[in-house]
Amino acid sequence: MDKILDIDNVDLKIISLLNQDAKTPYTEIAKKVFVSSGTVHVRMRKLEDMGVVKSATLNIDFSKLGYDISAFLGIYLEKSSLYDNVIEMLKQIPEVINAYYTTGNYSIFAKIICKDTNHLRTVLDNIQKVDGIDRTETLIVLEESINRPIQFFDK
Amino acid sequence: MDKILDIDNVDLKIISLLNQDAKTPYTEIAKKVFVSSGTVHVRMRKLEDMGVVKSATLNIDFSKLGYDISAFLGIYLEKSSLYDNVIEMLKQIPEVINAYYTTGNYSIFAKIICKDTNHLRTVLDNIQKVDGIDRTETLIVLEESINRPIQFFDK
DNA sequence: TCAGTTATTTGGATTAAATCTAAATAAAAT
DNA sequence: ATTTTATTTAGATTTAATCCAAATAACTGA
Numbered sequence: 001m002d003k004i005l006d007i008d009n010v011d012l013k014i015i016s017l018l019n020q021d022a023k024t025p026y027t028e029i030a031k032k033v034f035v036s037s038g039t040v041h042v043r044m045r046k047l048e049d050m051g052v053v054k055s056a057t058l059n060i061d062f063s064k065l066g067y068d069i070s071a072f073l074g075i076y077l078e079k080s081s082l083y084d085n086v087i088e089m090l091k092q093i094p095e096v097i098n099a100y101y102t103t104g105n106y107s108i109f110a111k112i113i114c115k116d117t118n119h120l121r122t123v124l125d126n127i128q129k130v131d132g133i134d135r136t137e138t139l140i141v142l143e144e145s146i147n148r149p150i151q152f153f154d155k
Numbered sequence: 156m157d158k159i160l161d162i163d164n165v166d167l168k169i170i171s172l173l174n175q176d177a178k179t180p181y182t183e184i185a186k187k188v189f190v191s192s193g194t195v196h197v198r199m200r201k202l203e204d205m206g207v208v209k210s211a212t213l214n215i216d217f218s219k220l221g222y223d224i225s226a227f228l229g230i231y232l233e234k235s236s237l238y239d240n241v242i243e244m245l246k247q248i249p250e251v252i253n254a255y256y257t258t259g260n261y262s263i264f265a266k267i268i269c270k271d272t273n274h275l276r277t278v279l280d281n282i283q284k285v286d287g288i289d290r291t292e293t294l295i296v297l298e299e300s301i302n303r304p305i306q307f308f309d310k
Numbered sequence: 311t312c313a314g315t316t317a318t319t320t321g322g323a324t325t326a327a328a329t330c331t332a333a334a335t336a337a338a339a340t
Numbered sequence: 341a342t343t344t345t346a347t348t349t350a351g352a353t354t355t356a357a358t359c360c361a362a363a364t365a366a367c368t369g370a
Contacts (some may be wrong), residue, residue, distance in 0.1 A: 019212055023178075026327075038350080055214040057174050058211055061207055064206060065162065100296045103297065139259040141264075144254075145242045145256060182356060192358095193320060193360095
């Protein structure tokens with residue numbers, strides 16, 4: 001039984017609109033999707049219950065809050081079996097925003113956010129110290145040229 | 156005149172709470188921050204006007220919508236001066252969610268989301284076809300182990 | 311220090327939206 | 341065709357957003 005089958009174009013339209021602005025009132029969504037606002041409620045509750053919509057978050061301009069540096073880290077492990085342990089350690093470092101298990105050379109691929117170069121230095125130091133990490137490669141983000149939500153298509 | 160100076164701990168607390176759940180009513184935020192709900196409104200409007208808070212978006216489980224593959228792409232350009240042109244071309248490809256100018260070997264670092272391996276294949280083909288792109292390296296995401304918002308600290 | 315000025319916060323009044331529910335409609339099953 | 345089940349709808353009620361004038365607090369310059 002595939003969850004995707006339970007999702008129709010009305011759901012996709014609702015998700016798509018709310019993904020552009022999660023604060024749009026359901027009454028307004030309702031008008032655009034040509035259903036009642038009650039239906040929007042029912043559909044959203046369904047999507048939340050299904051775990052399709054996990055939460056709503058703010059899209060923040062971090063540089064305006066003094067977080068001027070973000071970077072991707074390619075992390076090499078001493079042994080790939082250490083993955084879970086290292087992830088647990090990385091969770092302790094608040095500057096680590098994302099971490100992925102990916103194909104390719106890196107054992108872990110992560111994203112961090114820092115205030116400035118000094119901050120970056122200390123974060124990198126802390127990450128290097130993590131047991132099981134061999135070495136890291138740093139890709140510092142100089143410019144974010146594209147950042148947008150998925151555009152869904154009809155089923 | 157630094158924008159960061161205009162942001163105090165009340166702002167940070169509000170952003171932090173709404174970043175966890177952007178749909179939390181301002182009345183509830185107000186209680187937690189020990190100010191009136193009017194103040195939460197005023198502060199949020201200020202933050203929006205300043206461009207600190209750009210929008211609110213949904214946190215979606217894409218695999219439950221049939222988008223099972225995400226991948227990072229390291230893109231090598233024939234000449235780095237082609238950056239802007241290539242970015243414009245990448246904007247035409249809806250599967251490209253993010254693109255960055257980064258330090259390191261890659262000229263462009265991008266993230267894409269696809270339904271399945273076939274879809275990935277066609278997207279990669281389309282990207283390879285873009286004028287100015289020399290070659291690409293693909294890091295397919297097999298697991299997302301950490302995905303969380305920034306945790307802000309007091310000033 | 312103090313009066314004048316400006317900015318911020320507050321609480322209440324109004325408007326708007328979320329939420330709930332029962333009835334209506336539609337879809338599916340036998 | 342009829343019953344069962346699920347979905348949608350349109351009020352009714354509760355709750356929150358928004359607006360605004362008054363109160364408070366924070367600055368300013370002499």
